[in-house]
Amino acid sequence: MGLRKIVDNLKPTFSEGGKLSFLASTFDAFETFLFVPNTTTSKGAHIRDCNDMKRTMIVVVMALIPAFLFGCYNTGAQVGLEGLQAFFYGLVRILPMVCVSYIVGLAIEFGFAQARGHEVNEGFLVSGLLIPMVMPVSTPLWMVGLGTAFAVVIGKEVFGGTGMNVFNPALVARAFVFFSFTPSMSGESVWYSDWTMMGAQVDGVSGATALEHLSTTGTMPWSPLDAFLGFIPGSFGETSTLAILIGAAVLLLTGIASWRTMVSVFVGGLAMGYLFQALGVTEYPAWWHLIVGGFAFGAVFMATDPVTSAQTDTGKYIVGFMTGALAVLIRVVNPAYPEGMMLSILFMNALAPLVDYYVVEANIARRKKRGVKLAK
Amino acid sequence: MSNQEKEPLFSAKNMKYLTGPFSANNPVIVQILGICSALAVTVQLKPAIVMALSVTVVTAFANLVMSLLRNGVPSRIRIIVQLVVIAALVILVDQVLKAFVYDVSKQLSVYVGLIITNCIVMGRIEAFALGNKPWPAFLDGIGNGLGYGLILVIVAFFRELFGSGSLLGLRIIPESWYAAEGGWYSNCGLMLFPPMALIIVGCIIWVHRSRNKDLQEK
Numbered sequence: 001m002g003l004r005k006i007v008d009n010l011k012p013t014f015s016e017g018g019k020l021s022f023l024a025s026t027f028d029a030f031e032t033f034l035f036v037p038n039t040t041t042s043k044g045a046h047i048r049d050c051n052d053m054k055r056t057m058i059v060v061v062m063a064l065i066p067a068f069l070f071g072c073y074n075t076g077a078q079v080g081l082e083g084l085q086a087f088f089y090g091l092v093r094i095l096p097m098v099c100v101s102y103i104v105g106l107a108i109e110f111g112f113a114q115a116r117g118h119e120v121n122e123g124f125l126v127s128g129l130l131i132p133m134v135m136p137v138s139t140p141l142w143m144v145g146l147g148t149a150f151a152v153v154i155g156k157e158v159f160g161g162t163g164m165n166v167f168n169p170a171l172v173a174r175a176f177v178f179f180s181f182t183p184s185m186s187g188e189s190v191w192y193s194d195w196t197m198m199g200a201q202v203d204g205v206s207g208a209t210a211l212e213h214l215s216t217t218g219t220m221p222w223s224p225l226d227a228f229l230g231f232i233p234g235s236f237g238e239t240s241t242l243a244i245l246i247g248a249a250v251l252l253l254t255g256i257a258s259w260r261t262m263v264s265v266f267v268g269g270l271a272m273g274y275l276f277q278a279l280g281v282t283e284y285p286a287w288w289h290l291i292v293g294g295f296a297f298g299a300v301f302m303a304t305d306p307v308t309s310a311q312t313d314t315g316k317y318i319v320g321f322m323t324g325a326l327a328v329l330i331r332v333v334n335p336a337y338p339e340g341m342m343l344s345i346l347f348m349n350a351l352a353p354l355v356d357y358y359v360v361e362a363n364i365a366r367r368k369k370r371g372v373k374l375a376k
Numbered sequence: 377m378s379n380q381e382k383e384p385l386f387s388a389k390n391m392k393y394l395t396g397p398f399s400a401n402n403p404v405i406v407q408i409l410g411i412c413s414a415l416a417v418t419v420q421l422k423p424a425i426v427m428a429l430s431v432t433v434v435t436a437f438a439n440l441v442m443s444l445l446r447n448g449v450p451s452r453i454r455i456i457v458q459l460v461v462i463a464a465l466v467i468l469v470d471q472v473l474k475a476f477v478y479d480v481s482k483q484l485s486v487y488v489g490l491i492i493t494n495c496i497v498m499g500r501i502e503a504f505a506l507g508n509k510p511w512p513a514f515l516d517g518i519g520n521g522l523g524y525g526l527i528l529v530i531v532a533f534f535r536e537l538f539g540s541g542s543l544l545g546l547r548i549i550p551e552s553w554y555a556a557e558g559g560w561y562s563n564c565g566l567m568l569f570p571p572m573a574l575i576i577v578g579c580i581i582w583v584h585r586s587r588n589k590d591l592q593e594k
Binding site: 142 | 555562564565566567569582
């Protein structure tokens with residue numbers, strides 16, 4: 001227990017009256033990072049548990065790991081590598097992006113927490129990993145950093161920090177980079193790594209994503225099984241529906257994500273897909289929508305964000321369904337955006353409080369009616 | 377009249393009408409008026425400056441004229457009289473712009489005409505000119521026009537610098553930085569979209585409120 005002792009010895013220096021008391025938030029963040037906090041809420045009706053936000057967020061990070069590992073492999077595989085070599089190529093390629101996202105984001109989070117005298121919140125542990133996973137692998141690092149900074153400041157801190165944000169921070173980052181630097185976020189070549197190492201064949205490798213193929217020609221050059229397993233070009237972490245579903249299982253088993261949202265996003269996407277198929281707008285099977293692009297990734301890791309999604313059970317069904325339906329609507333109808341998942345989740349983030357409001361109002365009205373009936 | 381002449385033209389009180397709208401009583405970031413045109417004409421610095429001057433002229437003279445007319449206009453028809461005055465001034469400004477800075481006038485297109493509907497113009501007439509003497513009303517008009525222009529210029533500065541890499545049409549960020557020339561830099565396309573103007577206005581409000589604690593809402 002040497003570490004515990006060191007932390008305890010350092011504590012008075014950072015507590016009130018100590019020399020470095022202005023760094024109290026930073027110290028607290030590292031202490032709770034190293035040890036499970038031994039304090040529980042003492043007032044009010046709470047479930048007293050040591051499962052604080054840090055543990056919750058770590059479970060989500062663990063759920064992201066299958067998709068992350070597959071992303072590493074696929075990055076290498078797309079430039080002609082095989083096996084472990086492909087995996088390590090991808091890992092080395094993505095690490096700078098992950099570092100930039102974490103360093104920029106955590107620096108801003110620590111700065112704000114310190115300035116406001118708050119505890120450092122752990123929400124960014126997840127956002128910081130999500131940000132590189134939803135970007136094309138060749139996104140320049142300064143764009144990743146700028147997008148992260150924008151997302152943390154404008155997407156989160158102006159609203160009051162973790163738990164108060166209206167929009168999912170990782171998607172705010174992606175939206176910012178997408179609209180600011182469109183040529184680096186869409187097109188034919190951005191989906192492939194451009195680093196010449198380990199014998200990767202990066203020269204002249206380019207090609208549209210499955211989504212772009214679908215929106216322009218109505219077919220894709222990969223089999224649905226390849227798309228499901230993830231051997232297709234796309235943003236780093238979004239290609240493998242299988243790996244994402246493993247993550248979904250982790251989230252559902254631990255009860256961290258809402259199955260209501262998750263299922264209704266898929267149902268909404270399918271319903272809209274079948275509608276377009278029935279109308280003859282699209283030729284390919286509707287379920288292809290669920291295995292290409294960021295649909296599954298968004299449904300599992302982003303639409304279920306407990307802060308920005310709906311809070312009521314009925315609201316979760318409605319918001320989830322609308323998210324899926326809108327995503328497919330944008331994909332099919334708007335030729336400028338082959339991927340509609342980002343926009344539809346952000347849009348439904350904005351509408352979720354409204355949906356919740358009417359769900360609560362309807363519940364009050366229903367109970368009032370029942371009360372009047374009983375009184376008669 | 378003799379009462380008015382005793383007070384010097386640039387007394388402390390009158391100066392306050394002029395400088396108040398620059399910060400503590402700014403029409404855009406405190407009263408939240410005139411946001412629409414702040415979003416529309418701030419992609420580049422030059423149109424923003426021209427727009428700021430135009431609105432200043434219109435607000436100042438509309439205030440002056442309405443203040444002169446304030447005792448002669450029945451309250452029931454005052455809005456229509458105000459509209460006639462403002463519209464006449466806007467047409468004058470529009471013609472002047474077309475005559476002397478045609479290219480900017482082209483760029484501003486309908487937004488010069490839309491000064492008529494700028495909430496600041498009518499807001500200042502209703503709130504100030506109808507209850508005050510011509511000289512303070514004139515100063516108030518200039519102050520509010522310039523206060524509005526100040527925000528416009530700040531927003532346009534950031535939007536043109538980061539959205540196009542230039543200021544007043546002059547290149548600030550060197551060509552060699554861009555990806556087309558082998559560099560790494562790229563303009564921020566979002567800056568060219570109106571939402572970014574709103575976000576910049578929000579950031580200005582953020583900075584302004586944290587420096588002026590008395591403006592912070594409870």
